[in-house]
Each structure stands twice: as structure tokens, then as C-alpha cells.
Amino acid sequence: MSIKHHKPLLSVENFSFGYDTDKEPILKNLSFTIHQQETILFIGPSGSGKSSFSLCLNGLYPEGVEGYAKGEILYNETPLSTVQKGEINKEIGVVFQDPESQFCMVTVENELAFTLENIKTPREEMAGKIDDILSSVGLIQEKHRPIHELSGGNKQKVALASVLLLNPRLLILDEPTANLDPASRFEFIQLISRLKQERNFALFIIEHQLDDWLPMVDQVIAINRHGAILVEGTPEDVFYTEAEKLKEEGIHLPRIVETVLESHEGKVGETNRPLTEENLASWINDTAQMMNPIHRGNQASPPGVPGRSEVLSIKNVTFSRGKKSILKGMQLSLHSGELIAIVGKNGAGKSTLLQVMSGILTPKTGSRFLLNKKYEAWSEPEMRKVMGYVFQNPEHQFITDTVYDEMAFGMKLNRVIQDKIEQNVNQLLNRFHLISHKWSNPFALSGGQKRRLSVATMLDDTPSVLLFDEPTFGQDAQTREELMQMIQTLQEQGTAIVFVTHDMDLVDRYCEKVYVVNGGKVCFNGQPDELWKRTEILHEANLRSPFRIRIQQLLENLHLNDKKQGDVRAHANIH
Secondary structure: OOOOOOOOOEEEEEEEEEOOOOOOOOEEEEEEEEOOOOEEEEEOOOOOOHHHHHHHHOOOOOHHHOOEEEEEEEEOOEEHHHOOOOOHHHHEEEEOOOHHHHOOOOEHHHHHHHHHHHOOOOHHHHHHHHHHHHHHHOOHHHOOOEHHHOOHHHHHHHHHHHHHOOOOOEEEEEOOOOOOOHHHHHHHHHHHHHHHHHHOOEEEEEOOOOHHHHHHOOEEEEEOOOOOEEEEEOHHHHHHHOHHHHHHOOOOOOHHHHHHHHHOOOOOOOOOOOOOHHHHHHHHHHHOOOOOOOOOOOOOOOOOOOOOOEEEEEEEEEEEEOOEEEEEEEEEEEEOOOEEEEEOOOOOOHHHHHHHHHOOOOOOEEEEEEOOEEHHHOOHHHHHHHEEEEOOOHHHHOOOOOHHHHHHHHHHHOOOOHHHHHHHHHHHHHHOOOHHHOOOOHHHOOHHHHHHHHHHOOOOOOOOEEEEEOOOOOOOHHHHHHHHHHHHHHHHOOOEEEEEOOOHHHHHHHOOEEEEEEOOEEEEEEOHHHHHHOHHHHHHOOOOOOHHHHHHHHHHHHHHHHHHHHHHHHHHHHO
8 A cells, every 4th residue: 555645646625627617517526635656546437527537637627628617626735727837747647548649749759759858858868768768668669660550559658658758746547458459458557557666656547447457556436427426445445345336326346346246245344355366266265155256147049050140251351551461361250140259459450350341441352241242232321221330439430410410310311200210319318328418519428428329329220230349448337238238139139240349258258259360360260268268369369368267267276276285285194
């Protein structure tokens, strides 16, 4: 635990923030402190104002959006509102979900030099500082590379390096791993943990996926869907004592905590409240749990059973951008009512493959069939009636000025009568918790709300094929669960569904088949349980076993160690 100094580094005092004075503020009367070297985990439902708050903490809001604020945020006992613009950003740094939104220059070296120029670093000191920070984040080999050529994980490291050059005393991370493949995500969190120990900054983390962050967290602050503080305290107290409050707000519990609470019917004592996977495995081992606390969930029947026809196939597909080959001899088939996942490292070609499947991109060679008809034989309007596509970036598919019009657009194209449009839109807005944003601009929604809207626009009818690029990205526990229930209902109605995803727990629980893409080729095609056994493929594709498998492996190691110790004791007794 960090040492709390007498004087807080940052104090939030009855702080409220809103975008429109005619409406309720989205953040209400927040009060807490952050001390030097302390790590705060800030959680809440999608759309509760977490990202907006991160920009209030470093002084960009409310002025940057013509919003309004009440109360005060103090940095070293000085109100942020009185600090000269630009000065506070040297002390409080932010790393966003999308690192590309922070870049100004073409190459890694120039991006970091730009940061140093802004703080008037003498030119003769720049090269040394750039090399030092690139070594710290493990990017020295990428110094001269164009940023657009880097993987998602390395782009996030460049964004982190830019902020760390300022030597901030408080680092704010706004879902920094949301776009990273599983191995890069874990590596980034380990990097932050190491840098925090080396540089002694305070850390303010906004996240939905919590488990890997827990070992470094001192305090948890949870806000509710109305932007007010729900609970705060140590991770053990918040997650084990206040679990029901969190679940009622749709906030993710750590998988570790869920596992313990499920096996104890929601009640655990003051001791033995594990927060790491190793401690959870020891707890299961020591308490000799008779049941298997890590369950996989229900899966649909495997492909090939009677009544499941092939609805989409691609054969020997290649695709290039300029001279760069992206897809090489790609083969894939999809059956009615099937849910498959496409997984792999950042930059492997997953999103490109999905766009080729959707008909947005045309391959260089190969054949594609949709409902036994070549893609070339489909008109665009007819294809869109039977196939839906949800982009990785929801904003890429928004074309109207209001959430209502976005939802109604496809129905109007299909000449649905107005009364039916109104009924369908309101039903979907309620199901996706967007009814209060009916007349909002889609671009003004939170990241999670934009994702829900992009999914909802595809569900006004029951298409034959639905393609999703990171469908659960940025979603809280409640909306993630509701989305998956809708997906399973569509499956039952015969819709074939494809997920490009970094979420291995989702693949493990719901998908009956998984394609691993690496270097533009499919290097694995089979059931998830088979993939988890192929450690060399997981390693090469930057994947990580799902939570269920990791705990099983830790338990097997514990049992093996217990057996070895028993053998040693038996051997000692014989002699």
C-alpha cells in the first residue's frame, strides 16, 4: 500500500460537471483525494461520465467543451481553474483509449521530440531523453519507425512515452488497453506497474476489465449511472463487501471475486479475500472446493449438425494494400446459427478479413459466396438486407444527426411504415439503455454508448449474417450480458454471427469455433478447447488463455507441488 502524505496531491471537493446548463450535470458532487504514489481504480457503468472526469482532472474540461463545473479540484492545494493553461498538463498526464488521437507527428522519434520542444527542452538534451524513455517502455528498436506502421500495443507505448517525458506526478489512464490484443494488454499493465515503482507517480485508472490491475490498486472509487459516488474503499472492501451494489449498477466484478462469491453464495468473511489469480488458486486448493468454480457456460451445437446450412464462405482469398500483402490464401466458412470468433494479434489482418467478408473490401484473388450466391451477383441494397456489419470504430458508420435517425435510417430505406419504425426504434433504445439519448447527436455519446448504438442499428431485422468488430469493447457488465443474450436469441433464429475480438473469456464461453489469424493466414481453425491446449499458437498470435484455463493450470501446478512434497516426506520417513 502507498504511504499517504499529510497533504493530498489532488483533492476533488463537491465537484459536478455537465455539458448543458439546461440539463442535470453528468457528474454530481464528487469528493475524494489522491495522494502521491497512490493508485486509484475509478469504475462505473458505460456512459456514467468517467472519461469526461479524466479530462476535468487535468484541466482540459470544462473550458475545452464549453461545459460547466461546480465545486473545486485542487492540485497541491491550488485550484486547477487558477493554474495557467498548459502548466498543469506537465504535472497531470493522460493516456487515452485511442492512442492515435494523441499523435501529431509521423515517426516515433519526431513525436517524442515534439513533446520535448513544447516544454522547451534544450536541443542537446533531447536525443538522450528520447533514448532513455524508449528504453523504459521497450521501444528503442522502433525509434525511427512511422507510427502508423506500429502495432496497437506499441502505439499505446508511444503515447505513454510522450506523457512520461513530462515527468508527471499523476498519470491518468482511460481504458488504455481496450484496443490491445491479450498478450499486449497484459504486457502493458506489467509495464505500468514497473514504471510506477521506478518513477513514483500517482496513478488514476479508468477500466472495465479489472483483474490484472488489482495487485497495484490502493483504493477503488465506483460511481453510479447518475455520476455520483456509489462506494469507495480498499479493493477487498469494495469488491467483496459491496458486490451487490456494483452488480445492480451493471459494473464488472473482477473474475477472481465473482468466483469466490459464487462458491460462497455471495458471502465471505473478513479474511481470505483473494485478489490475484495465484491467491485464488491457493484458496480453491486450501478450501478443497468440491465443485468446479470456473465454468464455461452453455455453447451451441457444433457445426455440421442437421439443419445448419453454409451461409457464407471464402476460398483462397488474398488482399493487399499497395505492396503490402494483408491476407494470404484465406479460407473460412460459416453456418446458420453459428457463432465463430476471429482472433489474433494487433495488425494480423482480422478487421481486413471481416471487411472482405462484409463486401466492403474486394479481394485481389479468391472466391466469396453468400447464401450460395457469388458476392458479385448481389446488389448492394440486397446484400445489406441479409448481412449486417458493425465497425471497430462505431463513428465510422454514423451518418445522421440524432440517435433516433441513426436507428430509423435502415428501416426507412426498407420502406417500413412510420408507426412500425417508431415502435421498433423505441424498443431497441430501451433494450440498449439509450432512450434518454434519443435526440442526442451520436458523436456526443460516450465510447460505450456509441458501441451500443452501432450494434442496435443492425438489429432492426433478423439478418442471415452479422459481423462484429470488437462488439463488447467499452461495455459495462450489464450491457455486455444483455448484448450476448440478444446474440444468442439471434443464433436460435438462425443468424450466423462472427466476432473479431480480443476477449478470450468471451470466446471461451460463447463461441463454438475460433479462427486464429497470424501473418495474414489462418494458423488454427477449431473449437476453443483445442486452441487453449496449443500453447505455441497462443504465444505466436499474442493470445492468452482465458481466465478459466489459467486458474485450472495454477491448480494443476499446486497439486503437482503438493504431490512432490508428499513424496519427499514419504521418502524421508522411509529413511
